[in-house]
Amino acid sequence: TQLLEQSPQFLSIQEGENLTVYCNSSSVFSSLQWYRQEPGEGPVLLVTVVTGGEVKKLKRLTFQFGDARKDSSLHITAAQPGDTGLYLCAGREGGTSYGKLTFGQGTILTVHP
């Protein structure tokens, strides 16, 4: 079973600060996804990265996939209270397990006004 380690587990910052969340594995994934989850709801997909070295931007969020496709990062610029939530990375394996997602343990982000 492939594992994803996410860090930090908890992040508490002030509005306007920047932050980075990391997702690391010793295994290669065919793609990696980032989700955001609110209390009482299921995860919602933010982005999928597929190619090693790929960078994607979604407004103030920047996602990067490592060259070897084993790690990824999420960077938020000028965080806002509305960014508060649980952020999850998830890797998609290949072959017959292609449908299965392996999730990291999540980063709980709190942005204080």
Place this chain on the structure above:
Amino acid sequence: GAGVSQTPSNKVTEKGKYVELRCDPISGHTALYWYRQSLGQGPEFLIYFQGTGAADDSGLPNDRFFAVRPEGSVSTLKIQRTERGDSAVYLCASSPGPVNEQYFGPGTRLTVT
């Protein structure tokens, strides 16, 4: 259109009892997934269906857990002889196919007393 729905939203049961959790996927989605999320953790894969058949059930923890999808739409996750360690949020997701984005339901919170 309607998203993934799960019933019940909350279920409290006594240790040793049998429970059924239901998932109604998005209409037309052929792939359906079950995950389990413990407090403070990321979702953990249980099983994935492509149509009526289980394409990957490698995440089911033991033979007390069973899932069906007899007509390729609604799925039921069945847990026999529940244990306190089964307490978690059970998430269901569906997608048009195994390579597509997974859309998650709000989950069923199971508490075993």
